[in-house]
Amino acid sequence: MAPRPPHWLKRSILPLWNGGHHLARRGRAIAQAILAGRVGRCVCCGRRAAFLFEPGIIPPKLIELWELTPELADAFTRKESLGCSACGAKLRAQRIAQVILGVYPVKPPAKSFADWARRPEIETLAIAEINTIEGLHESLRNHPRTKVSDFRHGGARGEVIDGVRHEDLSALTYDSAEFDLVLTSETLEHVPDLAAALAQIRRVLKPSGRHIFTIPMLPNVERTYARSVLNGAGKVEHRAVPIAHPGGDTGYPVFTEFGEDIVELMALTGFATVVHYGPVRDEDVAQVYEAIKIS
Numbered sequence: 001m002a003p004r005p006p007h008w009l010k011r012s013i014l015p016l017w018n019g020g021h022h023l024a025r026r027g028r029a030i031a032q033a034i035l036a037g038r039v040g041r042c043v044c045c046g047r048r049a050a051f052l053f054e055p056g057i058i059p060p061k062l063i064e065l066w067e068l069t070p071e072l073a074d075a076f077t078r079k080e081s082l083g084c085s086a087c088g089a090k091l092r093a094q095r096i097a098q099v100i101l102g103v104y105p106v107k108p109p110a111k112s113f114a115d116w117a118r119r120p121e122i123e124t125l126a127i128a129e130i131n132t133i134e135g136l137h138e139s140l141r142n143h144p145r146t147k148v149s150d151f152r153h154g155g156a157r158g159e160v161i162d163g164v165r166h167e168d169l170s171a172l173t174y175d176s177a178e179f180d181l182v183l184t185s186e187t188l189e190h191v192p193d194l195a196a197a198l199a200q201i202r203r204v205l206k207p208s209g210r211h212i213f214t215i216p217m218l219p220n221v222e223r224t225y226a227r228s229v230l231n232g233a234g235k236v237e238h239r240a241v242p243i244a245h246p247g248g249d250t251g252y253p254v255f256t257e258f259g260e261d262i263v264e265l266m267a268l269t270g271f272a273t274v275v276h277y278g279p280v281r282d283e284d285v286a287q288v289y290e291a292i293k294i295s
């Protein structure tokens with residue numbers, strides 16, 4: 001039997017080995033993007049970049065549980081990848097940026113979200129970034145009136161943990177009518193009490209303020225439904241096959257599966273909603289929702 005490499009040697013070589021693999025994979029993804037013509041200026045950071053398709057970003061288990069056709073699995077993979085090689089903004093972040101540039105125009109027109117966030121007329125816009133959105137966050141964290149928060153299990157509401165404010169969407173600690181714009185991306189489906197979350201977002205928005213967001217949605221789901229619910233004792237009860245999205249230690253459980261009635265549902269909670277890049281279809285599931293608070 002060959003002698004095993006000593007522990008210290010493995011410890012020093014493994015990161016290099018893994019790093020090498022990562023670089024090789026990234027190199028291949030960049031080459032593929034260039035060959036496929038997926039290059040251009042990134043709407044988030046404004047740099048020339050390749051947009052990297054990452055097969056495997058949607059775990060096979062999720063594809064199986066969600067019963068995705070290969071076409072739909074590809075559409076979700078595009079939504080969650082096609083990341084900018086310079087700033088990492090995924091397709092859904094790039095589309096949120098594009099919608100924001102359209103909704104809050106500046107003169108002369110902004111060349112990117114980064115450019116937009118630095119404009120004097122945007123400095124007065126009060127923004128809540130609920131959970132970090134890669135590609136937007138880098139610009140927003142330097143924006144004087146953006147408040148950034150994250151959800152931390154076990155945190156007290158409003159508590160700053162490791163430099164980040166903990167906020168629970170269904171019980172925000174922000175003031176009423178504090179924000180012009182609230183941003184969430186792939187977050188609403190994980191909130192156990194969706195009605196409370198929408199009511200809270202509405203509360204912290206100024207009149208005619210906007211909640212711009214993305215959610216996962218399959219085509220041809222007519223009605224929004226609860227996949228899981230939190231019972232009175234605080235335990236998760238399943239109403240359909242439980243699904244968790246990748247992330248954290250054990251994944252994030254999905255409570256709500258959204259359907260075609262989303263605009264109707266938003267209207268019932270006091271929002272007029274515009275669907276950008278819609279409707280949801282087999283070849284494109286990366287819609288952006290712009291919900292305007294109705295007074």
Ligand SMILES: [Zn+2]
Binds near residue numbers: 043
């Ligand atoms: Zn970028």
